[in-house]
Amino acid sequence: NEYKSYLSSNNEEFCIIMKKSLDGKLVDDYGFDWPPSFDPQLHNDYIQKYKGMEEKQNLTWEKLNGNYSKSSKLKNLVRQGIPRKFRCSVWMAISGAQSKLETNPGLFDQLIARSGSEYRSNKDASSQHQLEIIRMDIPRTFPENSKFQESVMRNNLQDVLFAFSMYKPEIGYCQGMNFIGGALLLALQEPSGELKPEECFWLLVTLIDAVPDYYSSKMVSLSNDIEVLQVLLKKRIPKTYAHISSFGIPVQVFITKWFICLYVDILPIHTVYRVWDCLFYEGYKVLFRVAMYEFITHKHEIKSMTDVSQVAVFFKSLVWDQHAWDDHRYLKNVFSRTGRLARQSLEMKRETQQKTNPT
Numbered sequence: 001n002e003y004k005s006y007l008s009s010n011n012e013e014f015c016i017i018m019k020k021s022l023d024g025k026l027v028d029d030y031g032f033d034w035p036p037s038f039d040p041q042l043h044n045d046y047i048q049k050y051k052g053m054e055e056k057q058n059l060t061w062e063k064l065n066g067n068y069s070k071s072s073k074l075k076n077l078v079r080q081g082i083p084r085k086f087r088c089s090v091w092m093a094i095s096g097a098q099s100k101l102e103t104n105p106g107l108f109d110q111l112i113a114r115s116g117s118e119y120r121s122n123k124d125a126s127s128q129h130q131l132e133i134i135r136m137d138i139p140r141t142f143p144e145n146s147k148f149q150e151s152v153m154r155n156n157l158q159d160v161l162f163a164f165s166m167y168k169p170e171i172g173y174c175q176g177m178n179f180i181g182g183a184l185l186l187a188l189q190e191p192s193g194e195l196k197p198e199e200c201f202w203l204l205v206t207l208i209d210a211v212p213d214y215y216s217s218k219m220v221s222l223s224n225d226i227e228v229l230q231v232l233l234k235k236r237i238p239k240t241y242a243h244i245s246s247f248g249i250p251v252q253v254f255i256t257k258w259f260i261c262l263y264v265d266i267l268p269i270h271t272v273y274r275v276w277d278c279l280f281y282e283g284y285k286v287l288f289r290v291a292m293y294e295f296i297t298h299k300h301e302i303k304s305m306t307d308v309s310q311v312a313v314f315f316k317s318l319v320w321d322q323h324a325w326d327d328h329r330y331l332k333n334v335f336s337r338t339g340r341l342a343r344q345s346l347e348m349k350r351e352t353q354q355k356t357n358p359t
Contacts, residue, residue: 026038027146028269028270030145030147030186030187030269030270031142031145031146031147031148031186032142032144032145032269033144035320037320046326050328053328054081054083057077057080057081057083058083060077061077061082061083061086061090066089066093068089068090068093068094070094070281074094074281075281075282078090078094078277078278078281078282079277079278079331079335080328080331081274081277081327081328081331082277087187087188087273087277088187088188088196088199090277090280091203091276091277091280092199092202092203094280094281095203095206095207095280095281096206097199097202097203097205097206098202100202100205100206101198101199101202107167108163108197108198108201108202109198111162111163111166111167112159112162112163114166115127115131115162115163115165115166116162126172127165127166127169130165130172130173131162131165131173133173133175134158134161134162134165134173134178135158137161137175137178138154138157138158138161138178139154140178141154141157141178141179141181141182142179142182145182145186147186147189148182152195153182153185153195156185156195156197156200157178157181157182157185159197159201160181160184160185160197160200160201160204161173161177161178161181163201164177164181164201164204164205164208167201167205168205168208171208171215171216174215174260176215176257176260176261177204177208177215179261179264179265180204180207180261180262180264181200181204182264183264183269183272183273184200184203184204185197185200186269187273187276188200188203203280206280207262207279207280210279210283210284211225211259211284211287214259214260215260220354220357222256222259222260223252223357224350224353224354224357225259225284225287225288225350225353226251226252226255226256226259227353227356227357228288228346228349228350228353229251229255229288229291229292230251231349231353232288232292232349233292233295236292236296236338236339237295237296237299239299239303240295240299240302240303241295243302243303243305244302244308244311247307247308247311249308253308253312254308254311254312254315254316255291258287258290258291259287259291262275262276262279262287263275263287263290265319266315266318266319267290267318267319267324268319268320268324268325268327270327271324271325271327271330271331274327274330274331275290275331275334278331283343285341285343285346288341288346289334289335289338289341290334292338292341293333293334293337293338294315294318296337296338297323297333297337298314301314302314
């Protein structure tokens with residue numbers, strides 16, 4: 001009932017055990033089911049392909065000795081993948097979350113206590129409603145993930161989301177944040193099983209700060225960014241874009257979840273974490289690169305489809321797609337095949353769109 005393997009997203013020689021879950025399914029180190037077609041031997045062959053490279057990366061990160069000052073060298077290292085055992089400290093440093101934590105000692109625990117008090121007091125109907133929605137969404141978060149069958153994982157996620165809703169009352173809680181928070185908890189969990197909810201909270205704050213209006217009631221920034229993405233697609237793959245446009249249904253139908261959930265439940269989880277490595281370092285433009293790459297890579301399949309529902313179903317299957325499973329090749333192609341995407345140019349496109357659609 002066990003398979004020894006190496007998980008590629010670790011970027012290190014980190015042996016894990018593939019175990020059977022209670023219902024007999026094979027699960028990965030993050031608690032997600034492997035697909036029925038999973039072949040341990042093929043997976044091992046893939047890991048061996050990158051083993052030497054990952055060992056060198058691990059040594060390189062060790063030599064940095066915690067010095068994660070931004071530079072072209074560090075940017076390239078991040079794009080190549082952050083080793084799993086360094087991921088928490090690197091994410092915290094390069095995103096600015098560590099600075100927030102150190103500037104606000106004890107705040108996380110205070111926010112949890114305050115949320116519990118407000119939930120019981122019935123004084124603030126709005127806050128109580130938000131907290132009730134969070135409570136309802138906890139069991140809906142990765143319901144098939146073996147680690148989220150444990151009450152300690154669910155309780156920690158609830159604490160993180162409660163604290164965030166108290167810290168950012170102008171945003172509160174938006175459905176989709178539960179998947180981001182849950183994925184953060186899984187990414188930061190120590191091999192011993194220890195969870196890091198406080199670090200998870202500050203990383204969630206940092207991520208939401210990067211795209212704040214994605215989670216506002218009107219989601220104006222999200223809508224505008226999807227319009228910007230369409231401008232980029234129209235320029236890069238005009239025939240494919242024209243084909244999608246002929247369906248008469250906006251691409252927001254299936255792209256919204258990509259941006260809202262930051263590709264959680266869209267790509268394989270270890271590939272999501274590789275995308276997040278770059279997101280924490282380079283910011284929101286990585287979201288555009290990944291979306292563009294998906295359309296560029298699958299343009300021939302898309303052009304063979306006859307309606308938008310086929311496109312939506314196709315993109316839902318990416319979580320098991322072979323091209324997305326090889327996280328090393330995937331991230332390399334995300335940057336090489338999408339071309340230059342200067343932040344200044346992207347900001348200008350965003351500003352133009354915001355003037356066109358201010359509310």
